Amino acid sequence: MKIFIDSGDTDEIKEAQSMGLVDGVTTNPSLAAKSGKRFKDLIMEITEIVDGPISAEVVAITAPEIISEGEDIASWHRNVVVKVPLIAEGLKAVKVLTSKGIKTNVTLCFSASQALLAAKAGATYVSPFVGRLDDIAVEGMDLIRDIRLIYDNYGIETQILTASARSPVHFVEAARIGSDVITAPWSVLKMLVHHPLTDIGLKKFLADAEKIKR
Numbered sequence: 001m002k003i004f005i006d007s008g009d010t011d012e013i014k015e016a017q018s019m020g021l022v023d024g025v026t027t028n029p030s031l032a033a034k035s036g037k038r039f040k041d042l043i044m045e046i047t048e049i050v051d052g053p054i055s056a057e058v059v060a061i062t063a064p065e066i067i068s069e070g071e072d073i074a075s076w077h078r079n080v081v082v083k084v085p086l087i088a089e090g091l092k093a094v095k096v097l098t099s100k101g102i103k104t105n106v107t108l109c110f111s112a113s114q115a116l117l118a119a120k121a122g123a124t125y126v127s128p129f130v131g132r133l134d135d136i137a138v139e140g141m142d143l144i145r146d147i148r149l150i151y152d153n154y155g156i157e158t159q160i161l162t163a164s165a166r167s168p169v170h171f172v173e174a175a176r177i178g179s180d181v182i183t184a185p186w187s188v189l190k191m192l193v194h195h196p197l198t199d200i201g202l203k204k205f206l207a208d209a210e211k212i213k214r
């Protein structure tokens with residue numbers, strides 16, 4: 001499973017990158033706004049840190065405008081993936097962008113039927129938001145399971161990008177199901193490293209190491 005960091009904070013992207021954790025980056029308008037940087041500047045800065053897919057979201061909501069904004073965004077750097085909302089106009093745009101060889105990430109996916117349509121349109125990635133489903137008392141990971149089953153039934157190549165991941169449980173479950181990618185904030189990625197038995201074990205080893213000459 002590939003790991004993307006969901007962030008617009010270049011310091012945390014650098015930190016995660018230095019741990020060898022990052023295969024790619026996802027951003028959204030909310031994360032980009034938090035950075036306080038001009039959108040293009042932020043994306044270009046991220047391309048300097050990570051050599052992998054970097055999702056940058058359009059703000060247009062009609063197909064012609066999404067296509068034109070998407071073409072512009074895609075021209076910024078070879079690693080940029082155009083993130084498009086899962087609406088009818090978005091699907092029309094994805095079909096055109098895909099035919100032009102532009103990679104897309106269809107975002108705000110909340111149902112298996114939407115995921116199937118994104119694949120039909122030729123999306124490179126589909127982003128089902130598991131945490132936001134959990135928020136409304138719907139089991140988010142069930143959606144990942146359904147999409148995996150449906151995509152495998154038909155040999156669909158669109159990659160499942162588990163998004164809105166909020167915990168290490170989402171991470172492990174996504175790997176069990178066979179999600180192609182997970183994107184998670186730095187706060188969650190950091191949590192994956194820690195185990196109390198590792199800390200206790202290391203403390204004991206270091207204490208015992210004091211007793212011998214090296």
Ligand code: G3P
Pocket residue numbers: 006026028127129131132163164165166183
């Ligand atoms: O990748 C989508 C993600 O940014 C949404 O996460 O936590 O705002 O639901 P969240």
